[in-house]
Amino acid sequence: MDEPASLAHLSAPRSIVEFRERLAELNDMMPKRLRQCAEYVGANLERIAVSTVSELASGADVPPSAVMRFCQILGFSGFTEMQKLFRESYFSGWPDYSVRLQNLKASGAGSPSALLGEFIEAGRLSLESLAASVDEVALNSAVGLLVRAETIHIVGFRRAFPVSTYLAYVFEKMSIPTMLHDGVGKLDPRFAMRRGDAMLAITFAPYSEETVALAQDARARGLPVVALTDFATSPLGRISDTVLTVHEVDFGAFRSLSATIALAISLAVAVASARDTLNE
Amino acid sequence: MDEPASLAHLSAPRSIVEFRERLAELNDMMPKRLRQCAEYVGANLERIAVSTVSELASGADVPPSAVMRFCQILGFSGFTEMQKLFRESYFSGWPDYSVRLQNLKASGAGSPSALLGEFIEAGRLSLESLAASVDEVALNSAVGLLVRAETIHIVGFRRAFPVSTYLAYVFEKMSIPTMLHDGVGKLDPRFAMRRGDAMLAITFAPYSEETVALAQDARARGLPVVALTDFATSPLGRISDTVLTVHEVDFGAFRSLSATIALAISLAVAVASARDTLNE
DNA sequence: GTTGTTTTGGAATTTTTATTCCATTTTTAA
DNA sequence: TTAAAAATGGAATAAAAATTCCAAAACAAC
Incomplete structure (x- = not known):
């Protein structure tokens, strides 16, 4: 009755996140059939809310009783209680x-x-x-490149310009040295780029030549370049060390910036917090 | 057996869209209880996939048998068949x-x-x-003011600046005369404002003094002022002819711009299309 | 191999849910 | 006002789930 690493749990997970944790935690010590359940359920979380025990069972290729055991091992009283968790979490944030x-x-x-x-x-x-298409590896590597930069050069014109100004604002608020290349006075911005700096270039189809040229120049000077663009095939793709792609759904001829800005601010905050831990 | 506008339908809806159509089509000829069902179901479509008959019934405040009749009138053999439609389309339209x-x-x-x-x-x-809080009246009146403007002056600094630049970009793309007040050279922008123009001022707490001052000045010169801000109590509230409020949900100390930009582009496109019909 | 333990599958049971049916009420039309 | 038709609510029934239980199989330790 007092097994140290028992399968049995007293408390049921209270959220989907807890559910996933429990799943990962128990996966090693589960026997074959239960692990089959865990695998199938883990890969089809969204189905639980609308499935029956036997549907889940045949999906995981186990008998229904195995699914029941699986639910109980996770800490639920049974399948019904487990399903309740998923049904409820479906509506959160979906009022009217x-x-x-x-x-x-x-x-x-x-x-x-x-x-x-x-x-x-x-x-x-x-x-x-x-959310469904982030390249986590690219994102981490972008953060890595920018964390080490002395000054971050931000380039992006036309539709990308609001993103540039937003990034400049956020970086400034977090006391990170940045230079926003805004084209004022048509001065040649290339001489501002120094060894140890990094460039964050933003452009979407039709790609702005100035942005691409500046990125190219930064590259030639040995600065790391992070690209924020719409397709991997963008001209920035060849030039940059890391490419972050983000696809905006358009309405008519118009494309908004919700996803782009979400990605941009995440990048900025991640860089800032990584810098903080670096300096501690 | 050959009723012309009968409630009974032979074929069940095959998709959510068909379902909505059927609902609208039948709504007029339904008796009280069934209409209650229709209303509740129509407003809670996403619940059907994960609800039971009696949950739905108590939601609509009718007995379960009324829900059954409702399903059958719509053309389904029963609740189970209707629920199947919603469970299946659960995954397609709203992937993972x-x-x-x-x-x-x-x-x-x-x-x-x-x-x-x-x-x-x-x-x-x-x-x-x-979506849940737009003031449609204010939005329409903002469009009305900006449609009649010779030149639209856009003002907004710091966190509002990306919104300003975005608006300037969109207006430019649609060939609408705008002037983006960006503060370059700290020139006095007041003399650019001419009778017949309008101002679109954007600011969020902590409100930028320059923006408020410029809006005040525009007002004094008799230009209509449209405000895009976070609260009706903002300093722009007293100054402006029309106030559009938009509340961004923040994460930590950071506030993004998704909703603000969605509102901004809607405003811009609405102004542009209203101008087009004006000139026809 | 034998013994004790864990895991498994499926039949039996219980609970929940869907569905039907009909007596009663309400509405409609004459 | 009355008779016919339609709508309603709830009790009864049928169907479908969930859940339990246990004999058989697989496994582990000796």
Whole structure:
């Protein structure tokens, strides 16, 4: 009754995150069938809310009773309790939003409210697709490059310019030396780039020549270049050490910046916190 | 057996869109209880996949048998068949976003990916809350003021500056005369404002004095002022003809711009299309 | 190999959920 | 006002789940 590393747990996970932790923690000490359950469930978390025991069982290729044992080992009283967790967490953050959005969009084609509904939807889709497509390796490596930079040079014009100015603002707030290349006075910005600096270049199709040229120049001077762009095939792709891609869902001819800005601020904050720990 | 506008339908809806259509089509000829069902179900479509008959029934405040009749009137053999439609379309339209997000957030506190997960979530919440809180009247009146402007003056510094530059970019793309007040050279921008122009001022707490001062000045010269700000109590509130408020959900000390930019682009596109119809 | 332990599969049971049916009430039209 | 039709609510039933239990199989230690 007092097994040190027992499978049995007294408390059920209270959130999806806890659920995943429990899954990882127990995975090693589970017998074959239960591990099959764990594997299938872990890879199909979103199904749990709408599946039955036997559907899950046949998905994992085990008998239903194995699924029951699996639920209990995780700390739930049974399948019903486990499913409850997933059903509830589905609605968090989903109050009357979808209804309001429908209302907005329905308020007359071309009306400002209808437009707003569409852009909100596009923004949301962009964020969701970003969540599903981040390249974590690239992101980590981008942080790594920028952490070591003396000064970060930010380049991006036209549609990318708001992202540049936002990054410059955020970096400044966190006391990180940056230089925003804004093209004022058409001065030649190349001489500001010094050994030990890094460049963060931002451009989207149709790619701005100035941005690409500056990135190229930085590269030639031996500065590491991080690219924030829309496709891996972008001209920045060949030039840069690390490429972060982000795809914005457009509405009509217009493309917003929700996902791009989310990625940009994450990058900035990650760099800042990594610097802090570096200096401690 | 040959009723012309009967409630009974032979074929069940094959998709959510068809489902909505059927709902709208039948709504007029339904009796009281069934209409209650229709209303509740229509407003809580996403619940169907994970609800039981009696949960739905108590949500709509009708007995379970009414829900059964409702399903059958829509063309389904029963509740189970109707639920099947929603469970299946659960995965297609809304892939594994929430799971991916959980994955991101779980990837180690402080890691870049985890940060990104948080900012994506914050952005999404901001957009959703914008959908739920737009003041359609104010939005329409803002469009009305800006449509009639000869030149639109855009003012906004620090965190609002990316929004300003974005608006300037979008207006420019649509050939609308704008002047972005960027503070370069600290020139006095007041003399650029001419009768017939309008100002679009953007600021968030802590409110930038320059922005407020410029808006005040525009007002004094008789230009209409549209404010884009975070609270109705903002200093711009007293000065402006129309106030658009947008509340960004923050993560830690950081606030992104998803909702603000969605509102900004909607405003810009609405102004542009209203101008086009004006000139036809 | 034998013995004790853990794991497994599926049949039996219990609980929950969906569905039907019909007596009662409400509405509609004459 | 009354008769016919439609709608309603709830009790009864059927179906489908979840859950338990135990005999058989697999495994481990000796």
